Every structure is written in structure tokens, then in C-alpha cells.
Amino acid sequence: MVHIRGGGELIKHPIQIGPALRQFPWVWHWKNSRFIRFFVYSCIIVQPALFMITKAVNSPENWEFWTKKRAARNHNHFAKPKLDDDDGGHHH
Numbered sequence: 209m210v211h212i213r214g215g216g217e218l219i220k221h222p223i224q225i226g227p228a229l230r231q232f233p234w235v236w237h238w239k240n241s242r243f244i245r246f247f248v249y250s251c252i253i254v255q256p257a258l259f260m261i262t263k264a265v266n267s268p269e270n271w272e273f274w275t276k277k278r279a280a281r282n283h284n285h286f287a288k289p290k291l292d293d294d295d296g297g298h299h300h
Contacts, residue, residue: 237244
């Protein structure tokens with residue numbers, strides 16, 4: 209048991225994320241768990257595709273296209289309708 213200067217002892221289970229990540233047995237999990245290896249490999253493989261999708265979605269042409277498309281839907285549902293006919297909106 210390790211005693212610290214202020215009294216007491218070190219806790220076995222760290223409360224903060226930094227010490228918890230430092231104490232985690234990364235090498236053992238890399239060697240004995242397929243999940244960790246496949247997760248890291250898949251992140252590396254998928255990264256270029258995600259970069260290309262992000263680049264295409266955030267292009268100026270795409271922003272302009274969606275701005276125009278959304279502007280067509282931007283209207284007030286509670287405003288009085290504007291009538292284009294000459295008879296004042298009466299139905300015959």
C-alpha cells in the first residue's frame with residue numbers, strides 16, 4: 209500500500225479520465241481483443257471517405273443549392289394569402 213504525503217493512500221480506481229486512460233491495459237487489449245484492432249483499422253480506412261463527403265457537403269456550390277432550396281420553403285403559415293386574381297378572391 210502506497211501512502212501519500214497528505215495522509216491516506218492512493219486510490220485504486222482513478223476518478224479522472226486522464227489517469228484512467230493511463231492505467232488502462234492498452235497493449236493487452238490490442239493483443240487479445242479483435243474489437244480494438246478492428247475499430248482502429250476501420251477508423252483509418254474510413255477516414256478518406258469521410259473527408260471527401262465533408263468536402264462535397266460543405267462546398268460553396270452545395271451551400272448555394274441548399275440555400276435556394278430552403279428559401280423556397282421559407283414562408284409564414286399564418287400570413288394572409290396574397291390573391292393574384294382581379295375579382296378580389298371571390299369564387300364563382
